[in-house]
Structures are given as structure tokens and as C-alpha cells.
Amino acid sequence: xxxxxxxxxxxxxxxxxxxxxxxWVDFYRKHTKEGQVASxxxxxxxxxxxxxxxxxxxxxxxxxxxxxxxxxxxxxSISKVISFMVACMEKGIGYVLDRVDVEPTGEAFNSxxxxxxxSIDKPLNPFVNAGxxxxxxxxxxxxxxxxxxxxxxxxxxxxxxxxxxxxxxxxSEEESSARNRAIGYYLVETGFLESNLxxxxxxxxxxxxxxxxxxxxxxxxxILANDGRDPFGEGEIIPRQIARIVKALMLTCGMYDASGKxxxxxxxxxxxxxxxxxMAVAPPRVRERYLPFIEGCGIGVYGPALEDRGNSIAGIKLxxxxxxxxxLSVF
Ligand code: DON
Numbered sequence: 001x002x003x004x005x006x007x008x009x010x011x012x013x014x015x016x017x018x019x020x021x022x023x024w025v026d027f028y029r030k031h032t033k034e035g036q037v038a039s040x041x042x043x044x045x046x047x048x049x050x051x052x053x054x055x056x057x058x059x060x061x062x063x064x065x066x067x068x069x070x071x072x073x074x075x076x077s078i079s080k081v082i083s084f085m086v087a088c089m090e091k092g093i094g095y096v097l098d099r100v101d102v103e104p105t106g107e108a109f110n111s112x113x114x115x116x117x118x119s120i121d122k123p124l125n126p127f128v129n130a131g132x133x134x135x136x137x138x139x140x141x142x143x144x145x146x147x148x149x150x151x152x153x154x155x156x157x158x159x160x161x162x163x164x165x166x167x168x169x170x171x172s173e174e175e176s177s178a179r180n181r182a183i184g185y186y187l188v189e190t191g192f193l194e195s196n197l198x199x200x201x202x203x204x205x206x207x208x209x210x211x212x213x214x215x216x217x218x219x220x221x222x223i224l225a226n227d228g229r230d231p232f233g234e235g236e237i238i239p240r241q242i243a244r245i246v247k248a249l250m251l252t253c254g255m256y257d258a259s260g261k262x263x264x265x266x267x268x269x270x271x272x273x274x275x276x277x278x279m280a281v282a283p284p285r286v287r288e289r290y291l292p293f294i295e296g297c298g299i300g301v302y303g304p305a306l307e308d309r310g311n312s313i314a315g316i317k318l319x320x321x322x323x324x325x326x327x328l329s330v331f
Pocket of ligand 1: 075076077078109110129173180205208272273274275309310311
């Protein structure tokens with residue numbers, strides 16, 4: 001009897017949760033029609049706007065996935081989480097945070113405005129493009145592939161295979177790079193970039209073009225939920241303090257200028273990308289009731305139709321519903 005179990009790990013438990021998640025994906029798929037696929041990078045406009053998929057990986061080994069879960073997509077801005085962690089591991093947290101702040105901007109991810117309007121001494125956070133380019137410029141290496149190697153290695157450790165870079169997406173990013181170049185030139189002029197602009201941009205576009213799936217995002221989310229340790233592997237993959245900082249940044253800045261609403265209505269750290277991915281982290285929680293995934297889980301979502309801030313429109317609605325049903329909020 002499902003309700004009488006204590007660890008949500010039996011086949012009957014899984015089937016029960018699976019039934020619900022299938023219904024919720026079916027229900028929320030209609031909201032994909034309210035969004036638009038990203039078109040400022042031409043190749044992303046080819047995505048099927050009706051797609052919606054989710055994968056949830058629990059610390060107890062339970063995996064529930066539903067919808068369009070087999071479609072590979074590019075990681076885009078979710079890579080900013082990985083590059084930030086790699087920079088902290090390479091240079092030390094203090095070094096990185098001396099050069100990039102941890103404050104939400106309340107502005108679009110590719111805004112250049114705050115750099116000039118507010119009298120700041122560093123980009124406001126690593127998840128807006130100004131901060132992400134600064135972080136990427138800090139990575140060790142003289143070529144883009146040297147800088148990317150530790151990112152690919154860290155991903156491989158977490159997802160179990162070496163991901164590839166989608167060359168067509170990389171080229172499309174380069175062809176439509178005017179805004180990132182503008183931000184980049186501003187960073188050069190203000191002395192924030194530690195590598196030359198061309199190398200920084202090439203590395204950044206390549207990191208955004210890494211291909212992943214919802215299962216991969218759920219795996220990474222699960223490791224973050226577990227403070228940087230793989231519950232099924234040995235040892236620490238990400239130092240605990242870095243995992244904590246990155247989760248705080250995801251909660252406050254991960255969904256761009258919709259981060260406040262996401263924290264309020266969903267209540268878990270998450271990071272989105274313009275190809276429609278969302279990586280969410282539900283840390284272990286203490287509750288009176290016994291709830292699914294109470295020991296923590298990672299969630300990967302794919303839904304390329306976006307709202308006006310650049311986040312998956314149906315993905316956010318689906319996450320909001322699941323978070324309320326299972327009481328996932330960290331608050
Ligand atoms: O235009 C860029 O900077 C991208 N390649 C990454 C953008 C992104 O995913 C922002 N997200 N919501």
C-alpha cells in the first residue's frame with residue numbers, strides 16, 4: 001500500500017508517482033502554446049515548441065521521468081553554474097567573488113545597463129552575461145578547449161559520460177553575437193576580462209553549446225542537493241562550500257528577472273537556459289508529513305517555448321505545481 005510506505009522506494013511507489021507526473025506533464029503541455037522558442041540565436045528557433053519533458057532523480061535512487069525526455073538540447077545559461085564552480089575550484093572562492101558579485105540584477109540576462117548605470121566595482125553576479133563572461137575569462141587555459149576541459153571533466157564526473165559540443169549551435173551563437181560582444185568590449189574597457197575577448201567569447205559560446213538531456217540536469221541537481229557528493233558514488237565532486245554558494249545564487253539569480261517570483265512560488269534553487277532547460281535542486285527537507293523525495297532530488301526540465309524573461313513557460317508552471325504538491329520549497 002503506497003501511502004503506508006516510509007521511503008518511497010518500491011515499484012508500487014514509483015508507479016504511483018509516475019502516474020501523477022504523467023498527468024501533470026499532459027496537463028501543463030498546453031501552456032507551451034503561450035511561449036515562444038528563442039530566435040535571437042537562429043538555430044534555436046528550430047526547436048519544437050510543443051516539447052515538454054521532466055526527469056526527477058531522488059537520493060534514494062527513485063527516478064521518475066515523463067514527456068519528451070529523450071531530446072538532447074544545449075545547456076546554454078545553465079553552463080554558467082558549471083563554469084562558476086570550475087572557476088571557484090581552480091582559483092578559490094575568494095578570488096572569484098572579489099571579481100564577480102552575488103547580487104541579483106532584476107534585469108535581463110544580457111543587459112548591459114547595470115554595468116554603467118550603477119557604480120559597481122564588478123559585474124553583479126555570475127549568471128548574467130557580464131558576470132558569466134568575466135568568470136569564463138578567469139578559467140585556466142590558453143585556448144578555448146583548454147579552458148573547457150575542466151568543465152567537460154566535471155560534467156562527465158556528474159553525468160557519467162563526456163558530453164559533446166553542438167558545432168551548429170556554437171556557429172549560430174557566434175553569428176548572432178553582437179550583444180555579447182558589446183558586453184565583452186565593455187568588460188575589456190573596464191578591465192574585468194582576464195583573457196582576451198575573442199578567447200573568452202569562443203569559450204563562452206562553446207560552453208553554452210554543450211549538449212545535455214533532462215536526465216543529465218537531474219543528476220547534476222541531485223549532486224547539488226546532496227551538497228556536492230554523488231549519493232551513488234564515492235567522495236566529493238564539488239566542495240560543499242561551493243555547492244552552497246551556487247545554490248544560493250540559483251535561488252536569488254538563477255531565473256533572471258523572474259528569480260523573485262520563482263523563489264516565492266516554487267521555492268527551490270534553479271537555473272534556466274534559453275534552449276528551454278531548467279535545472280532545479282530540491283534539498284532534503286524536514287516536514288511533519290512524509291513526502292516524496294524528502295531526502296532531496298534533482299530535477300531536469302525541457303520545454304523550449306519560453307516566457308518573456310527567457311525561461312521555459314510550461315516548465316515553470318510544471319515545477320510550480322510539483323513543488324506545491326510535494327512541498328518542495330526550502331522555506
Ligand atoms: O546568448 C547567450 O548569452 C546564450 N548563449 C546563453 C543565454 C541563456 O541561456 C540565457 N538564458 N536564459
